[in-house]
Amino acid sequence: MRILLVEDTADVAEAIVSHLTRTGHTVEWENHGGQAARRLDEAFDLLILDVMLPQTDGFALLEQLRARGRHTPVLMLTACGEIEERVRALDLGADDYLVKPFDFRELEARIRVLLRRSGGEPTNLLQCANLCIDRKSRSATLDGQPIELTRREVTLLEIIAARPGRIFNKDELMDRLFTVDDTPNANTVEQYVARLRKKLAGAAFEIRTLRGLGYQLVLHAPAAGDVAASSPAGALH
The missing domain is CATH 3.40.50.2300 (Response regulator)
Structure with a gap:
């Protein structure tokens, strides 16, 4: 932060x-x-x-x-x-x-x-679909399995995962990830997002690039089989 x-x-x-x-x-x-x-x-x-x-x-x-x-x-x-x-x-x-x-x-x-x-969170754990971020240990798991993330990767993931659906432009992300002494640029943010996408293969969400706007974390819709499985037995449709 x-x-x-x-x-x-x-x-x-x-x-x-x-x-x-x-x-x-x-x-x-x-x-x-x-x-x-x-x-x-x-x-x-x-x-x-x-x-x-x-x-x-x-x-x-x-x-x-x-x-x-x-x-x-x-x-x-x-x-x-x-x-x-x-x-x-x-x-x-x-x-x-x-x-x-x-x-x-x-x-x-x-x-x-x-x-x-x-952020309206009652604990140090931030849950987003099958991702869990521990703010205290600065670590993350996907489906319960640890993900190897750098300090800035955790911070970037925390920023966007805390508000699924919100669009974050590159300037805002640069401001929140770097100090003026770091001299980042738009390509730096793109590189961090690209690394996160690779490490989050299998996540129940995706980080979308909205050209000219920025980045947005979007949750995947549940599969039809998952919806049916979660319905009570004998429920009418």
Whole structure:
């Protein structure tokens, strides 16, 4: 998933970026509140905001985000454990709050909760036909059998499998899969989609290319025999 991290302490930010990138997320880092304010209308799946920031603090960024009608999940970070600060963040529209220093396992768990909540998923398991994606382990199975996928392949599959039928254009997928430092292009997305198609042979869905529009995951209609088999015995047709 695409995450914007706004944190002015370099070693903390670099550790978060490194850790979340290894677990399959695309993380973009801003170390200045004013710079981050100019990016609030971009399509991120999650914002991680430090409270104390140069020029524009995390509370002000949160207020601006919600004032613009953006419902992006927000996780606030702070070195202060005072209840008043936590209450203020939640009242302004934060979805969760984490006090520094923290264990990365807790950070990961809180991110998983926020992402699945925003996607309407009750657990870390994303089921799409005979495909199952485990957001915690960043792995996938097809008919119960593990599929060998790279980090970005899992992320791409998670994006499109979470919303079957929706059309994702290449620009959107590039934004959610890569950072500006990766310098991807449209051919890069095509290559990842082609690899997924090969690895998903036997899936009860297909990834269609809609020329000029993008990509769409489409579920296969059940075979006539499957429909008949699933009908109750003696049912009238």
